[in-house]
Structures are given as C-alpha cells and as structure tokens.
Amino acid sequence: MDKLTQVHTASHCQLKESKRAVNSLRDFVDDEDDDDLERVSWSGEPVGSISWSIKETAGNSGSSQEGREQLKSRNSFSTYAQLPKPTSTYSLSSFFRGRTRPGSFQSLSDALSDVPAKSYAPELGRPKGEYRDYSNDWSPSDTVWRLRKGKVCSLERFRSLQDKLRLLEEAVSVHDGNVITAVLIFLKRTLSKETLFRELEVRQVALRHLIHFLKEIGDQKLLLDLFRFLDRTEELALSHYREHLNIQDPEKRKEFLKTCIGLPFSAEDSAHIQDHYTLLERQIIIEANDRHLESAGQTEIFRKHPRKASILNMPLVTTLFYSCFYHYTEAEGTFSSPVNLKKTFKIPDKQYVLTALAARAKLRAWHDVDALFTTKNWLGYTKKRAPIGFHRVVEILHKNSAPVQILQEYVNLVEDVDTKLNLATKFKCHDVVIDTCRDLKDRQQLLAYRSKVDKGSAEEEKIDAILNSSQIRWKN
C-alpha cells in the first residue's frame, strides 16, 4: 500500500503540470482519479490489491507509473499528458472547453465562438469541494458531492450511527438516487440488519431505494426479512410468490406454488394463489396424458389437429379452450373435461359459453354449437338462449367461417332488429335481410337490397315475389 501511494504521489506531481495546461479536463476515466493520495474504491475497499494484480498480469489498468509508460507507447488510454492528441481530429479536450482550435470542429467552433473557454460537458467544472480532495475528513456534504460526481470516495470514516445517518440524510436531501443507493450499500455492509431496518422505517425515500436495490440484485432473503420487519405482510407474500417466475421445471414450480398457499395474502388473492396451484397441477396431468395419446397416434383428434404447444403454464381460459377442443365429450369425472374445469374454477357461464363456442366452431362442430344454446324448459319445450348475446355468437361463428345456413340461424335469433339487419347484411344472409324487410314493411330498403344481390339469383326472385305481392301493406 505504501509503495502504491508513493507511486501515485510521484505521478501526481508530474501530471499536475500537464493538467494545468489542459485546464480543467473532464475525467473520462473515472477510475483513474489521480487526485487521490490514497486510492480506495467508493465502497471503502482499498483498490491496491486489485491494481497490483493488474500490473502483474496485464499492466493495462494504467494505475501505476510503469503501466502508464507502457500504455503511452501502445495506446492513448487515459493519460492526461498525452492530450491534446495531435493525430486525431476528434480532440475532445478542446471541444469540451469550447475553445477554438484551428482545423478541428470548424463548424461547431463557429457556432460556439461567442462563448470562450466554457465547459460544455456536465461535471466539468470543479467547485470548492475539489480542494478538499486532499483533506482527510470530508463532511457528509463533501462526501455526497464526490459520490455524485462518481469519484472514488471512502465512506469508512462514517462509523458512528449518527454519522452514517447524517450521510444518508445528506444524500436524500440532494435527491440523487445513485448516491442514496451508494450510501445504503455502505450502511447495509456496516450495520446489523435490525439497526438498518429500524432506521429506514422512518426514512421512506431511502427505504424505497433499498427495496428496489434488493430487488434488482436479487437479494430475496434480505428483502423478505425487511418486509417481515416492516410488517408489510402482503408485499412479503407477493415477493415470495414472484419467485415462481424463475422456476422453469413444472413439477418444481408446482411444489413452489404449494408453499405460497399459506402466505398472508389478502383473502381475495389467497383464492387466486390456490387456483394457480390447482391449475398447474391439472395442466401437468393433462399434459402427460395428452403427450402420450398424441405420440401413440391412436386418437383421431390429435392426428387431425396436432397440438401446437404444451398446455403448461397457460391461462385458465386457454386451458378451457384446449379442453373444449380436445376433450369436449369427456365425463365430468376426468380432470381434463371442460365441465370439470368449469366447476373447479367456478368459471362464469358467460366465459364458459364463449370459450366453448370458439373451440367447437373452430372444429366446425355445428351440432355442438347448437346444443350449447339449446335449453329445455320444464315442459320439455326447447328454446335458444345465449348468455353472451346472439350478435356475439354470430361474430364468433363468422370468424370461424361458418356456412351461411348456420350463420343465418343465429342472425335470426338476434333480438334487436337493427343489429340483426346490420349483421345479416354484413354476412350476406340474404334470406334474413329479405324477411326482415318484409316484416318491417320497408319497401325502400328491400328495393335497395335488390341491387346488391346477384342478377337472376334465387334471392332476386324472392325479392321480386315479395315486392309484387299484394298482401303486404308497405309503409313506404
């Protein structure tokens, strides 16, 4: 360490000269902070050991005089003495000072020529705090200033709790999150967690920074301890639950979810967590079964419609769709049957019908679609009923390219006449349009529609027959 310090003092003197010459140059290479008599990293660890090892191995860090000499001949790695670089047209040093140097940056210099000797890069000027670099005891505000500028800076001197907190408060008062986090890292290392937590509980801004820092570095254990200490039970539970996202293996994920079930979620979320576990449990069973069936090649549905992806970790609605697609007719007792899913997860009627309809329509199983909306009343009469509204049914059927006869049937069930007419026109259900116009006694609209159907078609004939009928009393 002593040796290193000497080397640095020497290099410091040499450099001072050239440094004055280039005025206050922004230190591009911040870890090359030559002002420091004692080189310590910002977290307080002496960097000596690291520098030595570099010098011994590669000599590329430029932190010793020898390294510097070597580098000077090899490249322009961060030496002040070498600036301004004569060969380069990109002489940034002059540029950032805004001083006109002939030959380089002509246009830019022109633009700036009315502002001589200015620094255009942030952090370039070195205010009062600069001169205290040599001093051994920086006040909290000087320390925070150095941290803000990204300079090497020891925090080790802040040993009493009071000093540490003053430092933290100073950091918070300048609003720079980078500095707040830097101080917190130091506090985390030098305070017991109870002390740290206790102090942060009354310092919300700092607390938020610590929580975010722990999340980002993935220190889950300390994060959970913190939430426990703060009695933030819900965040604790959610934070634990979040971990499942990192578990790829479905069995392990399932087991992990099981450990989440008893956690202090809100009542509502508890139910969601339980459902999540149950869903994955089901999916694992279904997946194993179906993969087997598919590879055996004996089941028609899998041969005709090979599965595009595994059902694992899919949402419930997707699972329901899958089950309506591949396992529609299964008895309620099996895990993969739609009815079983509906019951287990208390899927609302609306959602169930919507999903089943989409799945069966995709398979063009019109009979199943029909059955989906047929209800029998206690007298045995059948009636068509759709919890989602028949206009939606029509749209979904159309999306799955249902034939006109099928579409027509459902368009007819739409209650609102305008909607019905619109849908019928949109999907070319001629009969419905014609009949509706007739029922509305709307001769004009029927005439207009006549021009839209093909010449000589059955539709045209039908329209003509109606138009010529003397039985209808047209309203227009």
Add this chain to the structure above:
Amino acid sequence: MAFPHRPDAPELPDFSMLKRLARDQLIYLLEQQHEVDKLYKVENKPALSSNEQLCFLVRPRIKNMRYVASLVNADKLAGRTRKYKVIFSPQKFHACEMVLEEEGVYGDVSCDEWAFSLLPLDVDLLSMELPEFFRDYFLEGDQRWINTVAQALHLLSTLYGPFPNCYGIGRCTKMSYELWRKLEEEEDGETKGRRPEIGHVFLLDRDVDFVTALCSQVVYEGLVDDTFRIKCGSVDFGPEVTSSDRSLKVLLNAEDKVFNEIRNEHFSNVFGFLSQKARNLQAQYDRRRGMDIKQMKNFVSQELKGLKQEHRLLSVHIGACESIMKKKTKQDFQELIKTEHALLEGFSIRESTSYIEEHIDRQVSPLESLRLMCLLSITENGLIPKDYRSLKTQYLQSYGPEHLLTFSNLRRAGLLTEQAPGDTLTAVESKVSKLVTDKAAGKITDAFSSLAKRSNFRAISKKLNLIPRVDGEYDLKVPRDMAYVFSGAYVPLSCRLIEQVLERRSWQGLDEVVRLLNCSELAFTDMTKEDKASSESLRLILVVFLGGCTFSEVSALRFLGRERGYRFIFLTTAVTNSARLMEAMSEVKA
C-alpha cells in the same frame, strides 16, 4: 401542414449540435480502444469474438454487469487474458461497480461514461431514451435518473442560455429542478451574461396526467406509434405496409416532407390529404408530355428526383394508412373509441365496464384490457370493490394468474385502484381534521393519501374544461382547440395545464386544480428578475415530461403553438404510449 406557423414565430434552436457532441464523445471513447471492429448487442449469451479486447456499451443496470462479469470470469477460467472496457451511458452507477467488485472482476474491467442523454429525434423533440425511467421512479420510487435529468437541463442551459422562466408540477419535477439548480450553482458563472434563447421551461411528472397517456391515439403520428411502434424516431413497416416481401425502415421526422404534413393531423383527414397529394404528383408527372427535348432535359435533371422521392414517401404512408385501417376495423376501433369517450365524460359507466369485461373474456390483447381498466379506475377515482374483484378475477383467468403481481404494481403506482368501501374519504377526512390538531390532521391526511391517492379526474376536468361542449359536429379538418387530437372529445390535461400556466405566467388562480392534482406543495414558478430575454425567446418554450410524453401531446402543443405564435420544444425521458406504460407495469414480459 394545413396550418402554417405565424410569421413571427421564433426559430428553433439548432439541436444537431447535441448529436455531434454525443457522436464525437463516443468516437473518442472508442478510439481509446484500438481497433474496435465490430459491435455486438449485449445479450445473455457468450461473446463469440476472438478479439483481444472487449468493449461494452451499456445502460447502467445490474443485469448488464452480471453479464459482463460472467464473461470475464469465463475467460479467467479458460486461462484467457483480454482487456475489457465498459462504457456506461448516460452515467455509471455505484451499484454497478459494486457488482463488478462482488463478482471479483473490479480492476479487470475499466469503466467509462458516455454522457449521452439527449437524442434529438426531430427538430423540436429531444428524447433521453430512458423508457425505464417510468418504472424506476413511478413504481419503485427510485431516484437514480434525477441526476441525469438535471445534467440534461444543465447541458441545455449551457448551450442555449439560461432559462428566465421556469414552471413545474410534480414531485420528481421538483427534485430534478432542485438538483439542476444546485448544479448551476456549483458551476457558477457559466450561463451568466448569456442571452436566453429559450424563454420558458415547463416541467411535469407523468403521474400528474395518466389519463392522456392511456387514451388511444388518433393523430397520425400517434396512431403509427400505437400500431407499429416508433423506435428512436424510426419505424419498421412490415410487408403488410410495403406490399412486398420485405420490411422497410423509415425515419419519421420533419425531413420526410409527406409525413411532416400529416403527422399532426387527425387520422380521418389523412386519406383525403394523401389522395390529393397523389393527384398533384400525377399531374406533375404528366407535364412531361408535350415537352420538347430541352424542357425534358430540365425536368429530368431538376424535378424528377424530387418527384420520385415524394412518390416513394407517398406510397409508404398510403400503405401505412391502409394497414392501420385494416387493423382498426378488425378490432372494432369505433366501439373502443366510443367507450373511451364515455369514460372521459363519465357517462354509461356500466356499459363501459361490461365492454371491458367482454374484452377480457375474449382474450383480446392483455395490454389493451389493462389499459381500459386503468382508464376506468382513474376517471372514476378507483373501481368499486365489486367490479374490481370481478374484473381482476376474469383478467387472471384470461391472461394468467401471475398477473396478480401486475395488479399489485398498478395499485402501487395509483393506476388501478379499488375505492375504499363506502368511499367518502374526503368527508371523513374533513370531519377528523376538525376534531384534532393541525399537525395530527396532516398526518391523518397523509395516511389517507397513502391509502389511495385520489385522481379527482372528474373535478379537474370540470375546472379546466377538458371536455369541450360541442354544438353540432366537431370539424376535425379545422380544429378549434387541442381536443382535436382526441377527435374533439377531450383536451389533454397535461397540455391544458401548460396552456393555462403560460397564459398567467404562474400558477396563480390554479390553486384548486393543483390541490385536486395532489400537488399543493409540488407546483412552483421561478422567474429571474433581470429580464434580458428577447420577445422572440419568450415565445420559445421547452416542455419537459418526466416519465414520457405521447405523440398526441406533442401534436396538441404544436397546435397551440401555431395558434398563439409560440414554438414548443419537447424534452422527454422517452416517447411513450398506453401500451408502453402498461408493459412497464407488467410483471410478466410478453
């Protein structure tokens, strides 16, 4: 554009300087490394390069540091020595160095900073390209970027003179402003004596106005962003736009003459404009018939190139329009917009709720469903508990149970909340505060506001007249106010605030609005006494959006500028839209 600037509108400052500054600094940094031959994208996979030195240009994030450290350590294990350099943009964070130290590679890796924080996306738009700002600050409460904002403001004031008039609203705004002032003091004298070029600066936090950012955009540039996602001022138009089998990368800025004329237009005008343009073009091409040789020579050498260029641009934008139309028809855009307008105006809440429900049930895009729920929540001061529960349950069933985490995020950010049961919070508050001392009352109010920061949208909307009363049809061809960016249904709250403050040159008379925005302590005006600002500079206004601004807001303010003879310049942490906001809150990345 159909509405030119007033002849006395001030000139925009030259931002190309910023680009050059950044470029030169980067070249300088890279030059220090010898023979940088290839740039690789930092991804989580081993570096294939066999080079003797590796240089990483990264955002200061922990996961990037872990990646670098793992490469270095893998090399070490293989007994390989290389040089490593990390260039952080826009700045290095202490936490990053900590990771390097912990992983045992501190010292093996040298670090630099590329202080590049202002990317001029256009003549009047600067972006810090920090989309993560939104989540870091507005969700996690992390103030790491405040220094970056302060530095950016500092750079602008060194380049373009001091700002004589500053206004701001929001917590982050206030902190950034204070840190910036501190910087100015530290580097004292730098801007003294210079004549200000930019007369006013207005800063605001995104959470002052979430509503505007959550709306579907219908101005051309916004719509292109919503549909195709503009990245760094350019967009990738896929085969559906180019009607060929290749994608086309198109720069979208004022230099694209066709785009520049339609970018701020309501979409309904764009088609008409483009077809008119196409007819003119045809006519110009046609002129060559009946030309003699000499005229033809002139035509080919002088005009043809320009016409061809225009032709190319026209066909790109016509293709984009067609593709947008197709997509929007398919998703029943009309219905969607109707619902949004109903939410903004506060009627048919039940219908809107069931519309959202159906969206969810049909597994329409998860971000879209989330966005609508947020819009409902903010305009209604939170969802009523019954709706909150049922929508949440259905959402989890449709898009996956892990979105439980997303809902928790949205609640923390105040984007999607549940009304307190029997919600008469304010009544309780005022009753309680009458009973106890002031100090205790303050604490209680704090407690309440932490429970639910009420958005008060309805009251604010009334106070600021955000829903224009329209007699007859709103003529979108000849807009009368900023509401045109939302089809005449809503004036963007953020833009209205800016308009009002600029008119008064302070927050005076807006106390009630500021209170409703929960910003009583967080709105400020700061004017320098010595007023050397020219009248021209006083009509040049820098608007700073912390947490992102949308193209609709940019269009609205450009419109306001044209009306009043101002020019606006925009500085944003990133250009955003509703989908980006929702993604930032989602715990599961698509």
